[in-house]
Amino acid sequence: MFFSLSPLLYLILSILFFRFVWVITYPHPTALFVAGVFSFLQRRNRKIVFLRSSFRKNFVSVLPAMEILFFVGMLIASWAYSGVLLTMIQVGILFLQPDYFLPSLALVAAIAAMVSGSSWTTAGTLGVALIGVAEVISFPQTMAAGAIVSGCYFGDKLSPLSDTTNLASSLTHVPIWKHIKHMLRTTCISFGMAILGFYFLNLYVWDPNQVDHFTLDSGVLKSVSSFGVSWIKLIPVALVFGSSVFKMHIRISLLLGITSAVGFSGFELGIPIGIVETLIYGFDSHSGNQILDRFLSGGGVIAILPTEILILSAVWFGAVVEGYGYLNEILIQIKIWAKDRWDILLSTMGTSFLLNLVTADQYLSLVIPARAFRSLAEEKGIPEKDISRSLEDSGTITSPLIPWNSCGAFMSTSLGVSVIAFLPFVFFNLFHIILSVSLIFIAKNKTKSS
Template sequence: MTSKKFTVNSNLVLLVSIISVIGCMFMNIPLYAGFFAGIVLTALSMYTAGFKIKQIFNTMVSSIVEIKGLILIILLIGATTTVWISSGVIPTIMYYGFNYMNGVNFLLATFLIMTVVSIFMGTAVGTISTVGIALMGIGFGLGIPPEMLIGVLVSGAFVADKISPLSGLLNLTMSTVKRNYLQIIKSFSITLIPLIIITAIIYCIMGSQYAVNNYSSLEVYKEAIINDINISPFLLLMPILMVILSLVGLKSTITIGIGVVCGGIFSVAMQDMFILETIKSIMFGYSAKTASAELNSILVSGGVVSMIDVILIVVGSVVLVGLFEKSNVLEPIINKLISKVNSKFQLILKTGILSSLMTIITCDQTVGIILPGKTLQDKYEEFNIDSVVLARTISDTGTIIAPLMVWNVNSFIINSVTGISALGYAPYAVLCYLCPAITIIISWLTYRRKQKELS
């Protein structure tokens, strides 16, 4: 089937679609309405340009089919958060965590814990919806502002998408540039090591004012947990199991699915819930019933049903992007960016800009990885730059900035799980800002050094 060129103003279609989404945010209308408005406009424009209705429809269907795995993961995340609370796993982590908070810089500890766990689990949103929720509960008990705490969780969790060998996005990046993990890890470390160190220092400074020197503020939470929820070290096997399953190479859907089943079993066995009650909570949500109203507001989840809005947004954004690609709406942007590249540094800089723009426009990292990864390989060969640098630049820019945008798929999921929108946590997601800056600075310094050597 031959592809047709768009004969209408592609910039106009893109602009109106973006305005529709942003307008929904400001008018407090569900975001999927903005995406669907963009879909209607783009589809009508394609039809007037000569595309057949069947072509347009098939593009929409194929776009949805491609994300069936993501849809399943989103539903499982809604279920996972629920069973980790109802089974007592998160309350147990909170209870024991409160016992070891004396003098600890919690923001720094949270960042480091999330970084390590996310690398092992290979999924940013999966780490946030499990271990992140437990750390969030502890942080709230310490009086840390929710927006700040979620920003720290996001910073640590999204290291997974940058460096974890289990990350689907990193594997997509490697396959796009035709490199394996051993080939890219050295290049990635050039930016990763200073990134982790600088971010840790910033969170150490930010967290110094929240170090706990007395337990008076925590005793109410501890008493409510121990009195109304069955706490056991045995429940800590759940997060350990999740990490082990990730390490042995199971798919995220299988790992998270097993976690949901185990969580349901623990809810019945450890918390004396009925089977039907457990199933109902998985579907429609769960709220703890302790003597502390503040604790109850933390130990709450909307279940699978709460993720329906997220799925509608994801479907809307993916279908819209599919139509953009089919009709070449994005082509003028790409051509303008990659033209007139005169140096290695310019190429790396424009790679970062292109990857970031695609992530911003398409609401997902996939296009921000595949499009620059495929279209710029010849340019990198022309300038004699190894494709591992292309992979690193994409990972450090378009991949890592995703949770900062309110309309991004990742921020939708984070908002559903934590109740905090990107507008709230983005200012504190330090790593997501530092990463693009560090990769550009290091590339510029490398370019300058080589220029001096040549001269």
């Protein structure tokens, strides 16, 4: 078992080394590559065909995520170029009051994710603007990112349009509404606790008696307000979320957002000659205000490349771990350990988290545990809805908390805040994991005592 877990040990040690000993610009991709090399070299049977097959499977799994990331980069650049992003920030300033800023962010993101059925769409569009609002009113962006990610995953988890919700439901043969209803109780408790946590954190961070950031005396606010709100520029936002409601693929939604934003800029400025360069290299704002320019600049395909390299490094590491049998050996040991209903539920959650760590893909973290434990669950008479909820409680919820997972990389890239930085403030995800595991242990102890 220790030998099977050695790749994770190499990964942890490599991350610590490249972050704190030999400090480099991109520690996580390097650590994943090095850990994969060590794991590869210690195997006696190193047939390349195993590695090639596993790499191909994992790469095909994350390819849609990598593709969507490029669209998001172009979307952010086009929205900054056309003024859509500035308009969204202006609207946020009008409606989001600093006294309840963090709870409001979580609620707005939750509603948007529930409507669109996609945490990615919400973070890549609305989330970018909300982070901009946080910077304008001098709110810590790490906390704001935590609140946005919390809202995104609460809404995504309970949306009948969500791909992960539908996947967990179909894998366990549980009707979608039955699956959502079964998740409702614990998920709402966790989100309620998160909102309360954000409220108290907001009180700690924001003291209106000491300084009033939310006045037009602020240079940044003055610059933002001087442009005037152009409500018509919210049409690209409506197109993105509207197309999601009609179950259009996220690529189509993002493409609508890009083309409509480019259309607006062409309508106002004539033929947008520099738009192709902007979509590739990102938008460079020259408003005259350094802070405003900082969050209105960025996006583009080039800005996404470090994230793509991170995901590819994770695919390499996952290919070694899966292709050379490390993962299979761990699953065998887990199955031997799982004796009763509660052990199987814990094993399902633990395996989902493990797969999020090693494969960089949340879909595999749902599919593989469902296949591995479904027959075992049937033997023990465990309701299918318990397995489907366990898959979501770990596979979906932990995916944005891992820097090299496609979800974590996406959230970090979209919001401009590293996963390590916003991790302590993703209250919903953290509270929900603790609550779900605690409830299983409580039920297990009750069963033993009875």
